[in-house]
Amino acid sequence: MPELITLLSSLCLLLGAFLIFSGGLGVLRFPDFFTRMHAAGVTETMAVTLIVLGLMLHSGWGLPLFKLLLILLFVMITGPTASHALAKSALHGGLRPLGDDSNNERH
Amino acid sequence: MVRARDLFATVMLSGIYGLLSASFFILMDAADVAFTEAAVGAGIFPLLMLTVLTSVGRYEAERRRVRYLPLFVMVVLAGALFAAVLQMPPFGAVDAPSHGHVAQRYIQDSPAEIGIPNMVTSVLASYRGFDTLGEVVVIFTAAVGVVVILLGGRPKTPQQSTQALMAEHKVLRVVGKMLIPLILLFGLYVQFHGEYGPGGGFQAGVIFAVGIILYAMLFGLSNAQRVVPLGVLRWLVALGVLIYGSVGLANLVVGGEYLNYSMLASDPVTGQHIGIILIELGVGITVASAMVLIFFAFTRATRSRDELEE
Amino acid sequence: MILTVVALALIVVMAMAIARAFLGPTIYDRILAVNLFGTKTVLLIAVVSYIAGRPDFLDVALIYALINFISVIAVLRFFEYGSSKVNDKVGKDA
Amino acid sequence: MADYYNYLIVVLLMVMGLYIVMAQGNLVKKLIGLNIFQTSVFIFYISTAKVSGGTAPIVIDGAELYSNPLPQVLILTAIVVGIATMSLALALVLRIKRAYGSVEEDVILEQDKSC
Amino acid sequence: MLSHLAVLQVVVPLLAAPTCLILERARAAWLFACLACLLSLGISIALFMQVEASGPISYALGGWEAPWGIEYRIDALSSFVLLLINLVAAAVIIGANSSLTAELPEPRHSPFYVLFLLCFAGLQGIVATGDAFNVFVFLEISSLATYALVALGRDRRALFAAYQYLIVGTIGATFYLIGIGFLYSLTGTLNMADMAQLLPGLEEQRLVAAAFAFVVIGIAMKLALFPLHGWLPDAYSQAPSMATAFLAASATKVALYLFIRMYFEVLGQDAVNALFPVGKLFLLLGAIAVILASLAAIRQNNVKRVFALSSVGQIGYLVIGVGLGNALGLQAALLHLFNHGLIKAALFIAVAAVVCRVGGSRLEDFRGLGRAMPWTMGGMVIGALSLIGVPLTAGFVSKWYLVLAAMESGLWPLVALVLIGSFIALFYVWRIVEVAYFQPRDGAAVSEAPLMLLLPLWAMALANLYFGIDTSLTVGGSEQAVNFLMGSRP
Known part of the structure; x- marks a missing residue:
């Protein structure tokens, strides 16, 4: 049983690391703000869950497990809200997504 | 950060700078200090700066030409400091004097005395x-x-x-x-x-x-x-x-x-x-x-x- | 061993975030970069605390997440408030 | 030489911070320079505290070698002092902006000379 | 309770400040502040007696003995300086209420007292403590309180002056912090006496020199030594006059005390001079300070700036005394430290009285005040005479010792310099006296200053005279301090 847990945790961690790397690359390479936003969003939510899950499995029962859960919960709440607020204020500030031809009538 | 004219970008970068220095403290085994530096350096300081920037305006007046006198003074100071710092006990040395003497007492006795x-x-x-x-x-x-x-x-x-x-x-x-x-x-x-x-x-x-x-x-x-x-x-x-x-x-x-x-x-x-x-x-x-x-x-x-x- | 790989990946991504902060054409890219940087620091601290075998560093990671959220909110509030009054051109960076 | 990197970084940051404070005209920019200068001093203190192989100064049955807690205590106080000075300085900047209408050093100086 | 006097000296004003904040009304805050200052004055006198009788007192805070916990060491030097600070503080606080009603709007009175008590506690904390880092903490408390006090000034220039002072002060304090960091990494302890034993044995002398250089630069900024004195004239002339009276008489003096303790006790005079001719550097800087500052003082038309610049000049004298390096020179410096504190307190309280009645401190406001405000101007003249160093005044005693010390070390140009300095001082004082006494009063009739201001003014003026004649206290005190300092360094 314990080897399965360590295997699972290392699997999650690796997957998480890969996701982060791809997200980071996306933030750099994407042309427009909103696409970068998407890339960042991916890393913020998915990768965080994977890595924290991996850490949880790695740490076993105890206070650290609870703290990790708390962190996961917290990031889960704040991550999307922050991105939402960011997108909202970007739109409010007059930034238009690329290739959005509908902005003339909506203005 | 020295170059950026837009104050807002400088504040954001100083936020990152606070986070970086706090994570440095973590590597240096200073949990409490990292805790405080994160809360202050990356939390309160940019917050206050932003509230100030709302009324002070985001952009600096004009790009200042590089002033040579301060630059010269800085180079001299850096040179002197390098020379002095080399005499410091090497980083992380276990036997460095600063760890001995007073600090040993804290490490050995504090659990017993203060519990x-x-x-x-x-x-x-x-x-x-x-x-x-x-x-x-x-x-x-x-x-x-x-x-x-x-x-x-x-x-x-x-x-x-x-x-x-x-x-x-x-x-x-x-x-x-x-x-x-x-x-x-x-x-x-x-x-x-x-x-x-x-x-x-x-x-x-x-x-x-x-x-x-x-x-x-x-x-x-x-x-x-x-x-x-x-x-x-x-x-x-x-x-x-x-x-x-x-x-x-x-x-x-x-x-x-x-x-x-x-x-x-x-x-x-x-x-x-x-x-x-x-x-x-x-x-x-x-x-x-x-x-x-x-x-x-x-x-x-x-x-x-x-x-x-x- | 796996943890060090993850830590390395995190550090690389943080470097990318800083690059985005410098390159970012619009101000919002900069905010995004800071936000990204913040969440990655949270993870880095968590991972490092496990490498060093000291589980009680997680409080620091939690406060990072909190501070990161607050600074993003503060920046956006500055924008709502700042742009309407200081009426500078949003998006056109200095 | 290799293990002196920490102190070299500290010296570099210190010099950069001082340069910003001296060369920049904008009062707010000066404060950021001051912040960098102070943080570099903190990094200096903490790097003297690290004992290679020692863990953080929180007693756990496992570890026996600890980093030195004393500089960390000093830094905790120094951070508080730093933020206190910064908040006072920012309050002054706000009032100066309201009184002089600008935050540029030279604008303020010739306004002083004129009146 | 008697054995806890050392710590009560600092704790009384420290805890009086928050209670002052809670008392909303200005009058209640003022009365409470007076109570705290008088109590602290009583403690300092008792301490001075105790030290004179039984030698240095060492008080381990928190029950942990010296190098581990923080230790308060009150020896001959610190009790002498403590006495000065308390005398000046008591005088200033008594006159503060009436002077403030003229200068500050009502809601700002109680915060003024809070900041005043904090600055007072901070300065005492620096003098009383024997722990290097504790000095930094209390240095910050007093500096923060001073920046806020300076920013209270009416004129908008006060804000900028406070900002300048803050930048210079913070850099100075951080330099001091770096200096301690070096010393700590070499010796492993923060207690000054402990450090003094460990330092000579070290072989990394270059780092000790760097540490000392940082500490000296840091203190020079707080001391407003010649090249770094830019902030002092603005800060002191813009601050509320009562705040200036207290600061001019004590803040720079405490910085000099700190320098003397570091230079003589911790690092050892000869060890430092071997690395870097500090003594000669200080003689040079002091000389320049005396000449240039006094010359600059002549051209000013704001009386506060005149006395602020003259303070920079007088600090030059103090620094020369320390730079001479012999026992007599140090004693002259200590004497001048005490007397100059009294002189500046008298002069600035007089200016506060004038500002309180006339509303400005420009030279034209002083026209014809000799007759309109005889008591105030009388006090100012006595202070001015003491500033010049006319015989029978305190100023003369310290200048006389300075001349003796200069002659003993055979530096004749220094003696000439002291005399020229006094002559220039005479010149700018005469400008004020001439305006006050010999020009007719053209503006509105002005009544005499309120009694609450005259009382401290004349207390200080008489103190100037008293210490000019009966020098037992000052010379005796400084004698003991010098023996202690010289004695402790083999």
Whole structure:
């Protein structure tokens, strides 16, 4: 049983690391703000869950497990809200997504 | 950061700089310091700078030409420092003099004498308790100074309720409502957990302040001030310092030296516990109310100026 | 061993975030970069605390997440508030 | 030489911070320079505290070698002092902006000379 | 309770400040502040007696003995300086209420007292403590309180002056912090006496020199030594006059005290001079300070700036005394430290009285005040005479010792310099006296200053005279301090 847990945790961690790397690359390479936003969003939510899950499995029962859960919960709440607020204020500030031809009538 | 003319970008970069230095502290095994640096360097400092920037304007006047005199002085200073620093004991050397002598005592004896695992808190509160009293008084001075400079003496709670600008951010408000109790709870946890892990009075105070500031940002200053009126804050700031000082005086009356907690209870170790918990409480109260007072003063100063303009 | 790989990946991504902060054409890219940087620091601290075998560093990671959220909110509030009054051109960076 | 990197970084940051404070005209920019200068001093203190192989100064049955807690205590106080000075300085900047209408050093100086 | 006097000295004003904040009304805050200052004055006198009788007092805070916990060491030197600070503080606080009603709006009175008490406690904390880092903490408390006090000034220039002072002060304090960091990494302890034993044995002398250089630069900024004195004239002329009276008489003096303790006790005079000719550098800087500052003082038309610049000049004298390096030179410096504190307190309280009645401190406001405000101007003249160093005044005693010390070390140009300095001082004082006494009063009739201001003014003026004649206290005190300092360094 314990080897399965360590295997699972290392699997999650690796997957998480890969996701982060791809997200980071996306933030750099994407042309427009909103696409970068998407890339960042991916890393913020998915990768965080994977890595924290991996850490949880790695740490076993105890206070650290609870703290990790708390962190996961917290990031889960704040991550999307922050991105939402960011997108909202970007739109409010007059930034238009690329290739959005509908902005003339909506203005 | 030296080049950037846009002040806003500089503030953001200094936020990252705060985070970077805090994570550096983590690598250097300084959990408490990282905790504080994160809360202050990446939290409060950019927050205050942003409130200042709202009225000071984002852009610097003009790009300044490189001034040669300061540059020359800096190069000379750097050269001298390099030479001097090379004589320092190598980084991380176990036998360096600074680890010997005094510090060994803290590491060996503090668990026995004060009985709490977190040595940093034990040194902070008991061995060098007077420094921490000085630290609390510094925060108190800053709060009084800011209130005097910005609000001109007695802070008055505003009567009219200014509609918060973030009104249309429904999502943020809902999330805020959920988060703020969690933050305040976390602040309490850090406050009383100071002996066993990283944490303590100061960090807890900052977390409390951040929680209230978040409330003020989301729901507008006036409702925040109904929750925590300025008059009460003034009392709290003074109260914290008085708690700290009077614990010291209590030791005096009971017979020990100033700030010597072992006299408080029959057995010295429990005395230390009582003393440290009370001290941390005093620090927490002062820091939290000082930070909130400073933040309210800043927002009122920037806001009232605009009402005059409009 | 796996943890060090993850830590390395995190550090690389943080470097990318800083690059985005410098390059970012619009101000919002900068905010995004800071936000990204913040969440990655949270993870880095968590991972490092496990490498060093000291589980009680997680409080620091939690406060990072909190501070990161607050600074993003503060920046956006500055924008709502700043742009309407200081009426500078949003998006056109200095 | 290799293990002196920390101190070299500290010296570099210190010099950069001082340069910003001296060369920049904008009052707010000066404060950021001051912040960098102070943070570099903190990094210096903490790097003297690290004992290679020692863990953080929180007693756990496992470890026996600890980093030195004393500089960390000093830094905790120094950070508090730093933020206190910064908040006072920012309050002054706000009032100067309201009184002089600008935050540029040379604008303020010739306004002083004129009146 | 008697054995706890050392710590009560600092704790009384420290805890009086928050209680002052709670008392809303200005009058109650003022009364409470007076009470705290008088109590602290009583403690300092008792301490001075105790030290004179039984030698240095060592008080371990928190029950942990010297190198581990923080230790308060009150020896001959610190009790002498403590006495000065308390005398000046008591005088200033008594006159503060009436002077403030003229200058500050009502809601700002109680914060003024809070900041005043904090600055007072901070300065005492620096003098009383024997722990290097504790000095930094209390240095910050007093500096923060001073920046806020300076920013309270009416004129908008006060804000900029406070900002300049803050930048210079913070850099100075951080330099001091770096200096301690070096010393700590070498010796492993923060207690000054402990450090003094460990330092000579070290072989990394270059780092000790760097540490000392940082500490000296840091203190020079707080001391407003010649090249770094830019902030002082603005800060002191813009601050509320009562705040200036207290600061001019004590803040720079405490910085000099700190320098003397570091230079003589911790690092050892000869060890430092071997690395870097500090003594000669100080002689040079002091000489320049005396000449240039006094010359600059002549051209000013704001009386506060005249006395602020003359303070920079007088600091030059102090620094020369320390730079001479012999026992007599140090004693002259200590004497001048004490007397100059009294002189500046008298002069600035007089200016506060004038500002309180006339509303400005420009030279034209002083026209014809000799007749309109005889008591105030009388006090100012006595202070001015003491500043020049006319025989029978305190100023003369310290200048006389300075001349003796200069002659003993055979530096004749220094003696000439002291005399020229006094002559220039005479010149700018005469400008004020001439305006006050020999020009007719054209503006509105002005009544005499309120009694509450005259009382401290004349207390200080008489102190100037008293210490000019009966020098037992000052010379005796400085004698003991010098023996202690010289004695402790083999």
